[in-house]
Amino acid sequence: MRHNRSMISPQTISPLRSSRLLLLSSALILSLCGAARAQEEVRVKTLAAPDYFSGAAADTGIPGDLWKDAAPGLMRDILPKLAGTKPLSPAFANLARRVLLTGANAPDEVGDEVEMGAARGLALIALGEAKAANTILDRATGGPGSSGLSMATAEAALIAGDDDKACRTEEDLIVDRSATYWLRLRAFCQLKAGQTDAAQLTFQLVQQQTKDADYARLMGAALAGTPPGAANLKNGVNYALSRRLSLDVQSAAAVATASPALKPVVTPPQAPTTDIGHDLTAVEASDLAFLRQAKSAPAFVEAARASAASIAALARAGGPLQDPVLMARAAVAAGDVESAQAIRSRLTQDAIPGATATDLAILDALIGAASGKVDNQVLSALIDRGATAAKSPAQAAAVLLASLGGTMDADTRTQFAAFDLGRPAASAARVQLLEDAGSAKRKGEAALLALSIALDAGANGPAPADRARIARALNRAGLPVDARAVVVEGLLSLAYAK
Secondary structure, three states, X not given: OOOOHHHOOHHXXXXXXXXXXXXHHHHHHHHHXXXXXXXXXXXXXXXXXXXXXXXXXXXXXXXXXXXXOOOHHHHHHHHHHHHOOOOOOHHHHHHHHHHHHOOOOOOHHHHOOHHHHHHHHHXXXXXXXXXXXXXXXXXXXXXXXXXXXXXXXXXXXXXXXXXXXXXXXXXXXXXXXXXXXXXXXXXXXXXXXXOHHHHHHHHHHHHHHOOOHHHHHHHHHHHHOOOOOOOOXXXXXXXXXXXXXXXXXXXXXXXXHOOOOOHHHOOOOOOOOOOOOOOHHHHHHHHXXXXXXXXXXXXXXXXXXXXXXXXXXXXXXXXXXXXXXXXXXXXXXXXXXXXXXXXXXXXXXXXOOOOOHHHHHHHHHHHHHHHOOOOHHHHHHHHHHHOOOOOOHHHHHHHHHHOOOOOOOHHHHHHHHOXXXXXXXXXXXXXXXXXXXXXXXXXXXXXXXXXXXXXXXXXXOOOHHHHHHHHHHHHHHXXXXXXXXXXXXXXXXXXXXX
């Protein structure tokens, strides 16, 4: 029987409508709950603490798992020391730069700690990377409540020439405002803003706290118009004052005061120049004299870099050289392996000017390490040379080269086992942790442990015994570029070993 809609009673309609209303209400409630959850997730993500290590300042080639499984306590212990006064040798300073320039999330217990962000920034500044630190710290939060992070921000800005940013950082600071650093910066900023009376009062206050003859001389001259003397590059504030006074920051007197943080603003010393295209003999004589002035491996590296262009020209010319081994070593030190290989390829005669068979064996090891290729024949020849004398530098060279790999036959292993490089200086506990970190591929932890050993070793870097173990661990950890650099520096240092 067909029913007319008008015949359906209200009692029949009411339950249907109620059911539909209930379904619609349930759907609306679920939708609102979902939206609320989404908003909460957005809010949580927005308020999440930043990772002070995630920002990259350069493409270092180190992967984003740099800090995976790194021990937070080791990071807190070692990283701040990189901003201290202990020097690092060039290879280890470069390792520190590469690690700190890499953008990679730190462990949760470290990545969101503002003081660790400050430690990263201050270490980069101390390593001569103030511009990179300035870029990274632009994205950092929490500065006003942290004297350390604010100091890193202000110093990076001053060295980068952004005095306004440094002064804004000082104005925003809400802690430790009476500390010496901040009073010195405040006096400068007040002077810059034309508040001479306030700057004078602040200057007097800071002078009562502690004495700094260079700051006092520069600030006093800026306030009173007295002769300021030479520029000073000890820190960002003194550098800013020197610039404000229009002093020559490239003068010999100024350069002599430059801290590692300010070295990049100074034009590096250049080798005496001669017209490369006309008198190669004079060019070589000039370069040799310049290179031979170096009394340490770091000084030799600096001289080699300054002479890089003329050394490359001499290598291309292909003529006989007065001291080809020294020139080839300098080419490697300057990062020009191709020129070193070109010079070495022409050393085929029995008598090499100024070189012994051991010198050539070490040069071959140096070129091999720099190019990333450990030739078993080169390693074997080096071990043969080392076996001829107990104190031969070939022994240390062989141990260094072997840390990068290579295979030895039974007789070679027997010779190698007799080598004595002396007692290691590094802490046995740290070396063991370093080797464990290398085997476990904990890149960041291995790098920091290597740097902690290098800090104790001083400006010339660790001795060969410790250096070889460091290189081996870095190589295993997945930092082959740095492992090779550590070995190359060690091989170069053998010429200056006492």
